[in-house]
Amino acid sequence: MNMQSATARLFWNALRIPVLGALVLIAPIVRFVCSCALVLGIIASVVFEVSAVGPRFPFLLMLGASLGFGAFLVLYEGLIAILSE
Numbered sequence: 001m002n003m004q005s006a007t008a009r010l011f012w013n014a015l016r017i018p019v020l021g022a023l024v025l026i027a028p029i030v031r032f033v034c035s036c037a038l039v040l041g042i043i044a045s046v047v048f049e050v051s052a053v054g055p056r057f058p059f060l061l062m063l064g065a066s067l068g069f070g071a072f073l074v075l076y077e078g079l080i081a082i083l084s085e
Contacts, residue, residue: 020083027080034073041066 045062 016083020080023076023080023083027076030076031073034069034076037069038066038073041069 041062045059045066048057048062049059
């Protein structure tokens with residue numbers, strides 16, 4: 001291993017480890033919030049669409065936002081997996 005490679009590896013680890021630590025530390029909170037937003041958003045979207053409370057409920061927009069929380073959670077877990085290697 002040459003000097004340039006060792007320096008790059010040291011810099012990468014100096015950057016990676018604190019970021020990984022912060023992400024792992026807040027992971028339970030992110031999982032809870034995203035999971036609740038996903039499940040409750042889907043339930044609320046279906047209930048409001050079926051009940052026809054208002055003149056026009058943005059069902060697809062609300063469903064998309066709820067599924068977005070699930071996609072964010074998948075990306076968050078993927079980032080933790082990439083940084084932990």
